[in-house]
Amino acid sequence: MSADLSHPCYRGRLAPSPTGLLHIGHARTFWIAAQRAGDRGGTLILRNEDLDLQRCRAEYVDAMIEDLQWLGISWQEGPDCGGSFGPYTQSERRESYLEAWERLRDLGAIYPCTCSRKDVALAVGAPNEGDDEPLYSGKCRPAESAVVAAPFRERATGDDIVSARRVLPSRAETPAGVNWRFRVPDGEEICFTDLHLGPQSLVAGKDLGDFIVWRRDDVPAYQLAVVVDDAAMQITEVVRGADLLKSTARQILLYRALGLPIPDFYHCDLVRDEAGVRLAKRHDALSIRKLRETGWSPKEVRAGTNPARIS
Numbered sequence: 001m002s003a004d005l006s007h008p009c010y011r012g013r014l015a016p017s018p019t020g021l022l023h024i025g026h027a028r029t030f031w032i033a034a035q036r037a038g039d040r041g042g043t044l045i046l047r048n049e050d051l052d053l054q055r056c057r058a059e060y061v062d063a064m065i066e067d068l069q070w071l072g073i074s075w076q077e078g079p080d081c082g083g084s085f086g087p088y089t090q091s092e093r094r095e096s097y098l099e100a101w102e103r104l105r106d107l108g109a110i111y112p113c114t115c116s117r118k119d120v121a122l123a124v125g126a127p128n129e130g131d132d133e134p135l136y137s138g139k140c141r142p143a144e145s146a147v148v149a150a151p152f153r154e155r156a157t158g159d160d161i162v163s164a165r166r167v168l169p170s171r172a173e174t175p176a177g178v179n180w181r182f183r184v185p186d187g188e189e190i191c192f193t194d195l196h197l198g199p200q201s202l203v204a205g206k207d208l209g210d211f212i213v214w215r216r217d218d219v220p221a222y223q224l225a226v227v228v229d230d231a232a233m234q235i236t237e238v239v240r241g242a243d244l245l246k247s248t249a250r251q252i253l254l255y256r257a258l259g260l261p262i263p264d265f266y267h268c269d270l271v272r273d274e275a276g277v278r279l280a281k282r283h284d285a286l287s288i289r290k291l292r293e294t295g296w297s298p299k300e301v302r303a304g305t306n307p308a309r310i311s
Contacts, residue, residue: 013233018064027071032266222247227254227255
């Protein structure tokens with residue numbers, strides 16, 4: 001007798017960014033997300049993560065919807081069909097991100113940073129693994145207050161409340177003009193159990209440093225936007241690639257600081273090319289669109305097991 005996986009409150013999401021064509025790695029991850037939602041009798045949401053205005057294009061939005069539908073994936077809420085938790089396009093949700101930025105500012109959990117990407121990359125002790133955010137040296141980090149501490153709420157599991165030192169709040173009225181970084185609690189072990197990869201543990205200040213939540217060009221960063229959106233849309237499980245494990249630790253810190261419920265996480269194994277390199281949108285030959293044109297079926301693309309078939 002099979003286990004009953006139904007869960008009336010399950011809410012999952014697909015969150016592609018229209019900066020290029022979706023590839024075979026996206027197909028595999030999104031198919032797993034759709035299957036997990038379906039197996040649990042839940043709701044699947046499509047969210048258009050279009051905050052990168054310089055790279056996002058309308059034709060990629062149309063392409064991602066068409067490719068997902070071709071794969072056999074359906075969703076119950078999204079920019080194309082509406083729903084009770086919209087808008088489902090991030091560029092239309094700015095006010096929500098500003099409210100979160102103001103909350104973090106008032107808590108003293110973030111601080112302005114004038115360092116450029118080049119400054120951070122060149123700083124001593126700031127290694128950059130792949131596409132991950134380099135470990136910040138702390139050049140712009142203000143000294144912490146001797147008397148002020150901010151509570152970061154844990155999930156309601158009976159665990160002790162975690163407190164982290166913070167600085168006195170900034171008086172900035174708007175985030176524009178500088179980067180804003182979240183001050184991680186140095187030395188704290190951030191633990192969570194991934195539903196696919198098992199127990200995970202990262203140490204703040206060692207595995208991840210102070211990270212950007214708002215960019216100098218007045219655009220909310222990925223880490224802040226997804227936390228705000230997943231909470232607002234009542235997402236109960238986040239399914240995504242294993243390359244985002246470190247981002248999960250960052251986001252857990254944001255959930256706690258903002259007093260938001262933390263969803264479950266399921267990180268999928270990555271699809272790699274013949275050289276063992278993680279697939280990215282620059283792998284045009286392995287885009288869903290290209291695979292369709294060369295005769296792959298939706299089942300073959302969903303499986304994502306034979307990228308060497310492409311000449």
